[in-house]
Amino acid sequence: MTSADQAKTDGEQPGMPETPDRTSGVIGAPLMIVWTAIGLAVVAVLMGARYQSLLPPLRGREGADGLTNHLTAVVDLGAQLSMLASFALLLAATFYSTGLRRHHELGERGRRFVRAAGSTAALWFSFSLLMIPLTAGENNGVSLLTVAQSLSPFIAATQPAQAWFAPAVIALIITLTARRIRRVGAVVLALLLGLAWQLAPVVTGNVSVGADHDFGTDAAIWASLAACVAVASAAAALITVESDQDTVRGRRVLWTLAVAATVVVAGRIVVGWYELAGTSPLATGYGLFTLGIIVLWALIALRAWFGLRRGVRSRVSLGVDVALGVLAVGLQTATAHMAPPRFLVPQPSAQINFLGYEINEAPAMAALILPGRPNLLLVTMSVAALILYVAAHIILARRKIDWPIGRTISWVLGWSLLLWIGSAGVWAYSGAAFSYHMLVHMTVNMIIPVLIVLGAPITLALRVLPTQPESEPMGLRDLINGLLNWKPLEYLMHPVVIGINFIGSAYAIYLSGLFEFLMRYHWGHQLMTLHFIISGLLFFGLIVGADRNPKELPHVAKLGFLFAAMPFHAFFAVILLSSEGIIGANFYNGLDVAWMTDLYADQQMGGQYTWAIGEIPMLMVVIALVFQWFAQDSREAKRKDRAMDEGLDDSYEAYNEMLRKLAERSDR
Incomplete structure (x- = not known):
């Protein structure tokens, strides 16, 4: 060009x-x-x-330093504004600019915006780095000079200060890569990661x-x-x-x-x-x-x-x-x-401190399955996913474009199940009992993802979203295509990477101190839940997902991949059932839930849930995979028949001719 x-x-x-x-x-x-x-x-x-x-002053902050507190607020504002400037420039480079759509590349104007984003991200990184000691000083009621003299202990004891490492890392990555970015997919990924990890100071504040x-x-x-x-x-x-x-x-x-x-x-x-x-x-x-x-x-x-x-x-x-x-x-x-004012209200129990609510009565079946204390994050996600998908289906129907009703049913079932999980009483009890936690975990990791990936949401989005003219800024369709065709995504979505993440997550979280740490914070419990949902979507999307994968596998390989992975979940259930140690013992003892008298028996029940629920997706996936395999073979056979009828494929005649020549040669 x-x-x-x-x-x-x-x-x-x-x-x-x-x-x-x-x-x-x-x-x-x-x-x-x-x-x-x-x-x-x-x-x-x-x-x-x-x-x-x-x-x-609040208790523990009697000696707060005014200069440190004022400086912390101003630097925080600098971090927020530079972060927003970085996101604005990245959006300007993609969603508000034209690009080279065929190659999924940024235009020259877009590349200039990305380079400018690298400069503002450098400011974001600097402000975020400064916020680590400043937040430690503000939260502990001491001056910045005091923190500087014993930096590591203060940071180790102050979670809001540690949280600023997340946006600092994201900002640093954008700063270092901005001048090398040429592809739309890289910018989209930077936006998604930046939006997610800038939340760390928010959820710990x-x-x-x-x-x-x-x-x-x-x-x-x-x-x-x-x-x-x-x-x-x-x-x-x-x-x-x-x-x-x-x-x-x-x-x-x-x-x-x-x-x-x-x-x-x-x-x-x-x-x-x-x-x-x-x-x-x-x-x-x-x-x-x-x-x-x-x-x-x-x-x-x-x-x-x-x-x-x-x-x-x-x-x-x-x-x-x-x-x-x-x-x-x-x-x-x-x-x-x-x-x-919330800070001035005494916390009457450890349950309020860790969970935000109290559960003083043992759950009956009705309390578990009927509406209870909702999880606003999961409920909002589910409602939005249902509304957007159904609306897209209606749009296709109005355009006289067929969309398999089975995909819509699968999607609705999957998100409706997550909506139930997030709004029923079982979610509230999952914070207080390991057994109910495993019931929720296995459902969001093993059953719900299978139903969701069968809905082919990416294919639906690409069919519904309009194609923008070359002279107009890139649309959502271009951003999705840019991300899907970004070469490094093939390595991030490699079957080995996805398999290790899906299999190893449970072992890494539950057989270490990570589970107990995350359960102490609502954001930690939410992060764990979202991780299990995403890892399940990636794993089952690779095997039975109706959307095109960056790294497609033959059906035989998919079946083998499934059979290779599932025993690890069964083995994890065996570990839960046979272990004499209590997972998260300090956390559950600290909650002081009156009806939770036998943590070992509760863990055994959690192991049974893990074992039983792990078998359900195996059956669902095998059935879906067999149907997909049969459908693909049928489509391939019809394609070959049409090609031969139209004279476009003479491989069948060539094969018969080869057999005829071999027969003549043997007769001699």
């Missing part, structure tokens, strides 16, 4: 400078609005830190303490993810929009803002309810900041929903969207360094 062709593909004219004027759309009023919001955000975090310093912290943590996860997407999308559109009448980017950012901001409002209402612990939002500075966050996000959502009527977004309007988001982020950062 010539340079002129490349320029046309990227939406640029030959001979223009590397950074054309329309790319630098953040000028004048939009720039002033955004920078003003950043200044107000800095003021907000300083006000929050100052307000906290005037209150009676204020939402992790006290009664109902399970609700608070899950709501904060959804709100934080949606806030990142909203602000980054608005900023990406601001730096890529080509005119005030750019309909494509305008509608794209409006829909993103409308949905994401609505999710943020819902999540922040739940977080506010949890953190205020019954106090009026107007009674404390913390409540006023919380109310401000909700109002700002509600304003962003309303502006986006009403803006969809026009379908375009001017640069000034985008600047206002970014400014409102930045100001909301500033208020949220301020509250992260203030003590919520």
